[in-house]
Amino acid sequence: MKLLGYCFFFSLLIFSTLCAEFTGKVVLVTGGTTGIGFATAMGFARKGAKVTILARDAHPKYYSGASAVKEIENDPEVIEAKGEVFFIKADTREYLEMKQAIQTIVSHYGTLDIAINDAGIGGFLGSMDEIPENFALSEHDPIKNNLYGTFNSMRAETEYWNNHTIDGIIVNLSSYNGIRSCPTCSMYSASKYGIIGLTKSVALEYINGSPRIRVNAIAPGLIDTFLTRNQVNYITDHKQVWDAPLVPEDSELWQKYKDTFANNLQGKRLGKPEELANAIIFLCGPQAEKITGSVFPVDDGSSAF
DSSP states (O other): OHHHHHHHHHHHHHHHHHHHTTTTOEEEEETTTSHHHHHHHHHHHTTTOEEEEEEOOOOTTTOOHHHHHHHHHTOHHHHHHTOEEEEEEOOTTOHHHHHHHHHHHHHHHSOOOEEEEOOOOOOOOSOGGGSOTTOTTSTTOHIIIIIIHHHHHHHHHHHHHHHHTOOEEEEEEOOGGGTSOOTTOHHHHHHHHHHHHHHHHHHHHHSSSSSOEEEEEEEEOSBSSHHHHTTHHHHHHOOOTTSSOOOOTTOHHHHHHHHHHHHTSTTSSOBOHHHHHHHHHHHTSGGGTTOOSOEEEESTTGGGO
16 A cells, blocks of 8 residues: 555656646647647646647638637646646738737747747649649748748747847757658658758757757658648549648548558558657757757658668
8 A cells, every 4th residue: 555655656746747847838839729739739738838829720610729729728637737728810921920929928928938830731742843833932832831931930939039038949840751852742842841951050040049049840750630631632633732621530531541641651650649749848848958950750760761
């Protein structure tokens, strides 16, 4: 009985220590209404953080800021850890919207400690000669959405920390296609390669600065999210991801093709958003204090192939 008591005490101590790392920390997660972003927002809130989810709310039929906030607020682990969450509707493609978003976060929570720049899109799927002439920097251009969106976010975040001499932490979302590449994804790969370059350059600017800002990137493989599932529309009907309805996890179409996607990977399985969230949260913790300017593939070895 005494042994059980000690086990319970040490389990509680470990849980409290892990939560204490982020208790009260103010965290921004762009693209936080679904997929990796949502799992990351949930993970931080479960550790007692004060989380802001930022997104365009472009697909309210499938996911929204309101539904994400509700799910996180009602999560038993979040309630126990006294985590907090609220939502800002904004577009990372617009710098002034991001600047205003940072001001809103600071007004709401008092500061900003950590920024996870996850917002982004998939596509264009197709060879170079299939890309329309007027596609570059248009609404669905992944370079505009992913690379410029991350740049605008980082610019607003670092500007706040610089102006107030506050240390900060940034984790950007790249991709294993930012380390290697594939045919039919030239613009997407370019956007994700660019995020790695941006990550390393900005990390070097702030290694010894005041403030000190740690900047790293995560490079996911294929993860079971809308961004991955929507590629099925290209396989079946040669449709771009924005030209067809989103593909839910439990849809017949996805169940038919899920194993095909998985079998093309080195590890023969799709990743889970929570696995990426765990890596992101680690990079924001004290154990990663010496890590900056690095890119962490979380892809079952696919980028090593």
